[in-house]
Amino acid sequence: SAVISQKPSRDICQRGTSLTIQCQVDSQVTMMFWYRQQPGQSLTLIATANQGSEATYESGFVIDKFPISRPNLTFSTLTVSNMSPEDSSIYLCSAEQGYGYTFGSGTRLTVV
Amino acid sequence: QQPVQSPQAVILREGEDAVINCSSSKALYSVHWYRQKHGEAPVFLMILLKGGEQKGHDKISASFNEKKQQSSLYLTASQLSYSGTYFCGTDRRGNDMRFGAGTRLTVKP
Numbered sequence: 001s002a003v004i005s006q007k008p009s010r011d012i013c014q015r016g017t018s019l020t021i022q023c024q025v026d027s028q029v030t031m032m033f034w035y036r037q038q039p040g041q042s043l044t045l046i047a048t049a050n051q052g053s054e055a056t057y058e059s060g061f062v063i064d065k066f067p068i069s070r071p072n073l074t075f076s077t078l079t080v081s082n083m084s085p086e087d088s089s090i091y092l093c094s095a096e097q098g099y100g101y102t103f104g105s106g107t108r109l110t111v112v
Numbered sequence: 113q114q115p116v117q118s119p120q121a122v123i124l125r126e127g128e129d130a131v132i133n134c135s136s137s138k139a140l141y142s143v144h145w146y147r148q149k150h151g152e153a154p155v156f157l158m159i160l161l162k163g164g165e166q167k168g169h170d171k172i173s174a175s176f177n178e179k180k181q182q183s184s185l186y187l188t189a190s191q192l193s194y195s196g197t198y199f200c201g202t203d204r205r206g207n208d209m210r211f212g213a214g215t216r217l218t219v220k221p
Binding site: 001031033041042043044045048092096099100101102103104105106 | 114144146152153154155156157158159199201207208209210211212213214
């Protein structure tokens with residue numbers, strides 16, 4: 001299965017600023033996914049990212065707030081823009097290879 | 113739509129068995145099971161694609177009743193290493209995984 005390197009692992013950011021999270025996959029994958037997880041809670045899908053096309057966002061998430069890039073089949077970024085304390089959470093990227101999803105190690109974001 | 117998992121939490125002694133259930137109100141393409149330990153990313157356990165299919169992995173197995181849109185995860189002779197939160201994930205179109213709320217499993221010596 002794929003191995004995904006995600007960074008940063010954690011960050012503390014000032015409100016109003018933006019943070020870009022990067023995920024590098026060690027093999028080519030068609031689809032990548034971005035999730036958000038509050039501590040002790042389930043994973044909520046933010047968006048699905050295909051190479052060469054715009055990301056598809058779930059209800060409650062918009063491109064202006066969470067712009068996503070997918071420049072090739074092994075890399076994706078998620079930006080959390082104009083952050084507020086409500087954006088404090090764990091963000092995970094994921095890739096699917098036909099036999100289950102592999103996750104990055106997550107980014108723990110704290111907005112102060 | 114998020115699948116419904118039950119129970120929310122289970123506490124076991126080593127060697128005991130547990131069943132975790134997952135159901136959906138929508139027709140399913142597949143059901144996945146994941147385990148997440150505290151502070152770590154979820155780890156894939158197994159995927160079920162066909163109705164009635166049962167898959168196994170060591171002492172952990174799962175079934176998928178496509179008609180009832182339900183899946184169950186069976187953990188037998190539990191070990192301390194089984195502790196964690198188990199999530200089922202349901203996929204209606206092959207590209208939109210939704211996860212249940214999770215079942216926190218604690219195995220005690």
